[in-house]
Amino acid sequence: MQILLQIFTFLGGFGMFVYGMNTMADGLQKAAGSKLKELLNLLTKNKFLGVIIGALITALIQSSSATTVMVVGFVNAGLMNLSQVVGVIMGANIGTTITAWIVSSSEWFEVLNPENLAPLAIGLGAILIFFTKSEKKKLIGEVIVGFGLIFIGLDFMKNVITPYRDSEIFKDAFVLLGRNAFLGVLAGALVTAVVQSSSASVGILQTLAMSGLVPMNAAIYIILGQNIGTTVTAMLSSVGASKNGKRAAMIHLLFNVVGSVIFVIGTIIFFAFIRPDLGSDLISGSEISLFHTSFNIINTVMLYPFSGLLVKVAEKLIPGQEKEELEVALVHLDDRILESPSFAIQSAIKEISNMGEYILGSLRYATQALIEKKEEYVAENAKRRENTDRYYQLITQFLVKIGNLSISEQQKMVVNDLFSAAIDLESIGDHANDISDNVGEAAKIEANFSESAIEDITIMFEKIEEIVELALKLRETNIYSYIAKIEDLEEEIDELEEQIRAEHTERLISGVCDIRLSILFLDTVSHLERISDHALKMAYCVKEEILN
Known part of the structure; x- marks a missing residue:
């Protein structure tokens, strides 16, 4: 019965964490409504600008999967071409790391611990939502409430996990994931594919890390797997899309898989021959944030010069010409954009x-x-x-x-x-x-x-x-x-x-x-x-x- 209660508590905490993310993202989107419209207009300028805008949009909506699904919609709608897509996808991978930094912020200052900050944030947000007439203040209230719910959800999950800090089952599992890169990547990819949010799955990993359960090598392999798993949402959303819509999802998959494979090979060599002692060191939530951001920035810098090649490979993998559309076809009204x-x-x-x-x-x-x-x-x-x-x-x-x-x-x-x-x-x-x-x-x-x-x-x-x-x-x-x-x-x-x-x-x-x-x-x-x-x-x- 106790175990069942702990499972329910963990699931409740996870639900609160995800709901908090969505609430904060909704508030930010509403508050930035007209600005997002301007960002969309800028997307047509150049690829590098696309990287910056992709990062900004994803930081606002806190989901690279959602951004990429919208990108598939934009391409399917004829609002963007494949060349512009690459930059936005790269930027989305960077922007999604903002959630990890929010999660790890409780390690920096005592005042940011959930028991101190979250109740105050939710109380202040509720006051702004229910007792002010200004729409802007209500939206700020939504953002603050979402912020508070993220920390309360984290606290619930952490309280369930902490008693198992010395559990041999957890230790053995993470040792195995750290020793076997394939299993580590697979675990990260599967969890992210199931929850369809790399931000949420990284949040779970950080909760485990803050409880002192995760070694560095296992964390790195899991994060790289999460980077692959997050592409599932866009791939699923491309079903029924145009050829170019499918190619946009394929570019996302190629970019994330290529970057992850290169980093997996690099980390295997690093832990095996350069610093084998670091692999078993426990990693903190902040260090996970740092690696998550560093990996995505380095991957973007590394593959940005080959963005044209990514487009060509996607076109090879998904060959054929677009079907001619009826003149009146409503190309811009794609349900994916409703994200x-x-x-x-x-x-x-x-x-x-x-x-x-x-x-x-x-x-x-x-x-x-x-x-x-x-x-x-x-x-x-x-x-x-x-x-x-x-x-x-x-x-x-x-x-x-x-x-x-x-x-x-x-x-x-x-x-x-x-x-x-x-x-x-x-x-x-x-x-x-x-x-x-x-x-x-x-x-x-x-x-x-x-x-x-x-x-x-x-x-x-x-x-x-x-x-x-x-x-x-x-x-x-x-x-x-x-x-x-x-x-x-x-x-x-x-x-x-x-x-x-x-x-x-x-x-x-x-x-x-x-x-x-x-x-x-x-x-x-x-x-x-x-x-x-x-x-x-x-x-x-x-x-x-x-x-x-």
């Missing part, structure tokens, strides 16, 4: 912009069909209608998934505005379809628009094209100066509509225009004007986000 709500929102914004460009293309076809009397443009627009509906359906489904995540109030506002933008864009698509239908009606009448009427539609369409493009740029960039331009353009379009209607009436009276086409002409002008209203509505949503 980070900030990135998921940015991907949704990107796809809203793509949807807008696609619908703007439909509007161009419709207007050109009317002006140039080309029936093939009408046929093309008929094909695009289904794609527009598919765009709307999948974008809104993805936004629902984001809405169900743990996101901040500001992020909720953005998600709601993206729903609104999707509705506005679908409405613009409907207006384009109605204009396209007018072409068919005009063909039945067998009459032609006057040159003045065509000129009016052309001028108005150019204004509409400009305002929609500005609204899409504003949605993607949040550049405040675009709002005033959109407002001015919308007023200009309203005035232009009134002017066109008045001039059209004069042409009807003078007999320049065919009265049979009058309704179709005015209907087209009305559709174009209402499109500008939708663009203005999108702009005002972004304006509210910026001002908040």
